[in-house]
Amino acid sequence: MSNLIRRETGHAVAVQEQVGQYLTFLVGTESFAVSILDVKEIIEIANVTRVPLTPDYIHGVINLRGSVVPVIDLSARLSRHCSEVSKRSCIVLVAVETGEGSQLIGMLVDEVREILEIPPANIQPAPDFGTDIRTDFIQAMARVDDVFIILLAISRVLSLDELSLLSDLAQSQDHLLANAD
Amino acid sequence: MSELDAALTVFAQEAEELLTDMEDALLSLESKPDDSETINSLFRAMHTIKGSSGLFGFNAIVGFTHEAESVLDKVRNGERGIDAELISVLLNSKDHTAKLIEHCLTQKDAALPASLAADGERLIRQLTGRQTTDMQQSDDSAQLEIEGGGEISVDDNWLISLEFQKDAFRNGMDPLSFIRYLRTLGEIKQILTVASEMPAGDDMDPESCYLHFKIAFQSDANKQTIEAVFDFASDDCDIKILPPNSKLEEYVNLLNAQDDNHVNRLGDMLVQVGALTQNDVNHALQSQQANIDSEQAVPGKPLGEILVEQHVVQQPLVDQALKKQEQTKQKLASEANYIRVDATKLGHLINLVGELVISSAAMTLIVEKHGLSDAGDVAASMNALVSSIRDTALELRMVQIGETFSRFKRVVRDVSKELNKDIELYISGGETELDKTVVEKINDPLTHLIRNALDHGIESPAQRLAAGKPAQGTVQLNAYHESGHIVIQIADDGVGLNSEKILNKALANGLIKPDHDLSQQEIYNLIFAAGLSTKDQATNLSGRGVGMDVVKKNIEALRGSVEIDSIEGEGTTISIRLPLTLAIIDGFMVGTGHDRYIIPLSMVDECIEMNANECEIDDIQHYINLRGQVLPYLRLGDYFHNQIADSNRKRESVVVVKSGQTKAGFVVDELHGEHQTVIKPLGKVFERLNGITGATVLGDGNVALILDVQGLIQAAIKNKSRPAPFLTSQRIQ
Numbered sequence: 086m087s088n089l090i091r092r093e094t095g096h097a098v099a100v101q102e103q104v105g106q107y108l109t110f111l112v113g114t115e116s117f118a119v120s121i122l123d124v125k126e127i128i129e130i131a132n133v134t135r136v137p138l139t140p141d142y143i144h145g146v147i148n149l150r151g152s153v154v155p156v157i158d159l160s161a162r163l164s165r166h167c168s169e170v171s172k173r174s175c176i177v178l179v180a181v182e183t184g185e186g187s188q189l190i191g192m193l194v195d196e197v198r199e200i201l202e203i204p205p206a207n208i209q210p211a212p213d214f215g216t217d218i219r220t221d222f223i224q225a226m227a228r229v230d231d232v233f234i235i236l237l238a239i240s241r242v243l244s245l246d247e248l249s250l251l252s253d254l255a256q257s258q259d260h261l262l263a264n265a266d
Numbered sequence: 267m268s269e270l271d272a273a274l275t276v277f278a279q280e281a282e283e284l285l286t287d288m289e290d291a292l293l294s295l296e297s298k299p300d301d302s303e304t305i306n307s308l309f310r311a312m313h314t315i316k317g318s319s320g321l322f323g324f325n326a327i328v329g330f331t332h333e334a335e336s337v338l339d340k341v342r343n344g345e346r347g348i349d350a351e352l353i354s355v356l357l358n359s360k361d362h363t364a365k366l367i368e369h370c371l372t373q374k375d376a377a378l379p380a381s382l383a384a385d386g387e388r389l390i391r392q393l394t395g396r397q398t399t400d401m402q403q404s405d406d407s408a409q410l411e412i413e414g415g416g417e418i419s420v421d422d423n424w425l426i427s428l429e430f431q432k433d434a435f436r437n438g439m440d441p442l443s444f445i446r447y448l449r450t451l452g453e454i455k456q457i458l459t460v461a462s463e464m465p466a467g468d469d470m471d472p473e474s475c476y477l478h479f480k481i482a483f484q485s486d487a488n489k490q491t492i493e494a495v496f497d498f499a500s501d502d503c504d505i506k507i508l509p510p511n512s513k514l515e516e517y518v519n520l521l522n523a524q525d526d527n528h529v530n531r532l533g534d535m536l537v538q539v540g541a542l543t544q545n546d547v548n549h550a551l552q553s554q555q556a557n558i559d560s561e562q563a564v565p566g567k568p569l570g571e572i573l574v575e576q577h578v579v580q581q582p583l584v585d586q587a588l589k590k591q592e593q594t595k596q597k598l599a600s601e602a603n604y605i606r607v608d609a610t611k612l613g614h615l616i617n618l619v620g621e622l623v624i625s626s627a628a629m630t631l632i633v634e635k636h637g638l639s640d641a642g643d644v645a646a647s648m649n650a651l652v653s654s655i656r657d658t659a660l661e662l663r664m665v666q667i668g669e670t671f672s673r674f675k676r677v678v679r680d681v682s683k684e685l686n687k688d689i690e691l692y693i694s695g696g697e698t699e700l701d702k703t704v705v706e707k708i709n710d711p712l713t714h715l716i717r718n719a720l721d722h723g724i725e726s727p728a729q730r731l732a733a734g735k736p737a738q739g740t741v742q743l744n745a746y747h748e749s750g751h752i753v754i755q756i757a758d759d760g761v762g763l764n765s766e767k768i769l770n771k772a773l774a775n776g777l778i779k780p781d782h783d784l785s786q787q788e789i790y791n792l793i794f795a796a797g798l799s800t801k802d803q804a805t806n807l808s809g810r811g812v813g814m815d816v817v818k819k820n821i822e823a824l825r826g827s828v829e830i831d832s833i834e835g836e837g838t839t840i841s842i843r844l845p846l847t848l849a850i851i852d853g854f855m856v857g858t859g860h861d862r863y864i865i866p867l868s869m870v871d872e873c874i875e876m877n878a879n880e881c882e883i884d885d886i887q888h889y890i891n892l893r894g895q896v897l898p899y900l901r902l903g904d905y906f907h908n909q910i911a912d913s914n915r916k917r918e919s920v921v922v923v924k925s926g927q928t929k930a931g932f933v934v935d936e937l938h939g940e941h942q943t944v945i946k947p948l949g950k951v952f953e954r955l956n957g958i959t960g961a962t963v964l965g966d967g968n969v970a971l972i973l974d975v976q977g978l979i980q981a982a983i984k985n986k987s988r989p990a991p992f993l994t995s996q997r998i999q
Contacts, residue, residue, distance in 0.1 A: 131967075132967065132969075134861070134961070134968060134970065134971065135861060136948075136952065136955070136958065137861075137905075137906030137957065137958070137971075138906060138955060138957055138958075139952075143951070146969050146971075147969065148967055148968065148969050151621060151624070151946075151963060152946060153947070153948060153949070153961040153963070153969055154949075155951045183950050188949050188950060188951075190951070245950045245951060248951045249950055249951050249952065249953050249954050250954070
């Protein structure tokens with residue numbers, strides 16, 4: 086947990102004092118960005134194994150050099166439709182801190198664009214409303230060439246507590262369905 | 267890490283082991299207080315800790331263990347009796363020693379905290395308190411009865427028995443001159459003349475020697491020197507020299523100090539320390555031989571017994587020597603058989619073996635794909651080797667559960683004293699082996715369950731007697747293997763569970779609804795529910811339920827399960843089923859649609875074809891008739907992905923799985939056969955997922971999920987098969 090806090094304050098410093106580097110990608114047709122410091126790796130989409138009894142935003146698990154890594158469908162996680170896997174689809178691997186160390190989680194995105202340097206002056210706090218994704222998922226808004234890009238708060242979007250909780254909920258819903266018929 | 271640090275680690279480890287041994291020994295002394303072997307091991311534990319602490323300059327430990335050691339020494343020499351009180355004090359001393367060691371290791375130079383020092387002093391007082399009166403008794407017992415009349419005090423004296431033969435005078439031997447010469451070596455304290463063989467008047471031949479002598483002799487000379495006095499007479503005289511009791515301790519110490527590196531014969535050991543001379547041994551060996559010759563049917567007496575019979579050595583010394591001999595043998599055996607290995611290295615090895623298993627599967631796949639028949643043989647033999655390497659590597663981590671079990675002796679003893687109950691712990695199946703990582707993690711849940719059994723299961727002696735039960739309650743710990751799992755049972759003969767009370771509580775808590783029709787087993791399982799574990803309810807419920815949800819969670823994290831069986835008024839049995847290992851299992855791979863799943867092979871009972879005639883398909887009720895038995899089943903594809911049943915299915919198979927007493931069927935499209943499965947954790951995201959316990963990487967690089975049979979069976983029963991409720995409650999009669 087302390088790591089997490091340190092990371093976040095680290096970001097704040099980066100945001101205020103120096104030009105931060107951000108990886109931008111497309112989900113559907115929208116652009117999002119995450120800090121390059123959060124990204125471990127970008128890989129092509131390979132064979133994904135579906136995990137049953139999980140909500141839509143759990144895309145499945147992949148074999149990353151011998152370890153099993155969960156992949157989150159970012160589009161579904163941001164309350165949109167499930168991604169259609171295309172040639173340009175990629176998995177962005179990020180490390181999420183847990184109580185016992187960090188865990189790798191993959192984010193399925195529709196296309197990876199570029200790495201942008203965004204000066205702190207162009208970064209604004211998230212608006213209280215006006216976006217169609219949960220406000221706590223937004224770390225900040227970045228203005229690039231007069232277009233706003235949402236900077237995602239990875240620790241929230243990929244919050245392990247929440248992911249595991251929701252998969253629980255989905256499951257009990259499943260059971261309810263099963264019981265009903 | 268410096269050399270000293272390394273040495274300290276070894277010291278800490280050794281001390282911990284010794285203290286554990288000591289506790290075991292003390293607890294076993296409660297039941298058989300006369301076991302000299304055990305008392306000796308206590309003494310050795312304290313002695314060794316004292317010695318090694320001295321080496322590191324831990325004076326606090328040395329001071330305390332010295333006191334404990336001296337008390338144990340007295341007990342060992344029979345100068346002080348051992349009773350429950352002393353055992354208690356010694357147990358506390360053991361704990362105190364552990365604290366001292368911890369203190370010394372963590373804060374090497376800091377002074378002892380006052381509380382610790384006060385504890386130590388109090389314990390020393392308790393240890394030494396009653397010593398003086400006991401000493402008095404021991405003096406009396408040190409008198410040795412000697413046949414032939416009279417008593418000779420042998421406290422500090424050599425006891426020499428001279429039995430001259432009748433021809434002694436004729437051969438020019440004068441007993442008196444020997445005795446006179448003996449005085450040059452030391453002081454003759456007492457001399458007893460035994461004249462029992464002296465014939466009456468006329469029959470006496472003045473030239474024959476009829477007299478025997480028993481001499482109490484004080485001297486610093488060793489046995490050889492004393493025996494040398496009678497060298498000339500050895501042909502005409504039976505000479506027996508018994509060393510003084512004070513020497514005994516010296517001999518014992520010498521024996522203990524003897525080289526551990528090879529096993530000596532008993533005689534040689536005693537000669538080496540000087541308790542015997544070579545002559546004594548030869549003599550005894552001869553008579554042993556004679557015995558064997560004369561009574562062929564009866565096996566010859568052991569040398570030790572003969573030596574004692576011949577009065578050349580005391581029984582305790584022989585015992586000590588025999589024990590030492592045994593120890594040396596054991597030590598040599600264990601040194602030859604065990605290597606201490608760092609657990610992380612072992613873990614690394616097992617990980618590597620896991621990767622090896624995966625790549626060997628990948629190779630087999632490629633060989634098959636390319637149809638390389640000659641490479642196929644090589645691949646097959648390599649596969650066989652890999653699987654035996656896997657088994658061997660996993661066995662490296664297997665440890666017996668006995669050690670974990672015996673720790674609970676102390677828990678039971680302490681808790682039952684605290685609660686004023688009389689409870690005996692019976693342990694069986696301690697030799698059952700399971701993975702060390704599992705053993706470590708099962709300790710807490712077990713402690714909790716045992717405490718529960720002691721606290722809430724077993725009634726007070728008065729209540730027990732009123733219920734017509736023996737006043738002493740029993741708790742049994744048992745372990746055994748069952749189809750790839752280890753089963754640990756905790757059984758008590760206490761009050762049992764009151765299902766009505768549990769039901770009422772669960773209803774009050776809203777855990778269940780009044781219209782729920784629960785089997786007995788399901789009611790018992792309610793005590794694992796988190797909502798039933800507040801303290802107030804616990805007392806009403808005879809306490810069970812406190813933290814039981816945590817117990818269940820811990821066990822399920824190990825891919826295990828818990829079952830409760832109880833008869834009200836007669837007791838409760840809790841069975842924990844655990845997988846033998848957490849790393850690699852034999853799996854059975856099945857496929858539905860495009861997905862592949864692994865079922866632990868140990869849980870697969872059989873596979874049958876779904877369309878076979880003997881299976882009556884009843885799609886609505888979701889059960890089939892398996893040779894006259896009702897078998898609920900689950901269509902894995904449908905269940906997992908909520909697909910609508912395809913009317914024209916291909917050939918389907920039913921995999922019959924069992925968990926504990928329950929059976930169920932999984933309907934799948936394909937059977938892929940056995941698969942060596944390296945279990946990869948799914949991570950935190952999926953930790954609450956029911957039905958899947960882990961994942962594995964297949965030879966082609968894809969991931970397959972491992973099914974949680976237990977969870978799925980429950981789902982199958984809950985969802986689909988109300989018609990077969992007996993399946994859940996077979997164990998409840």
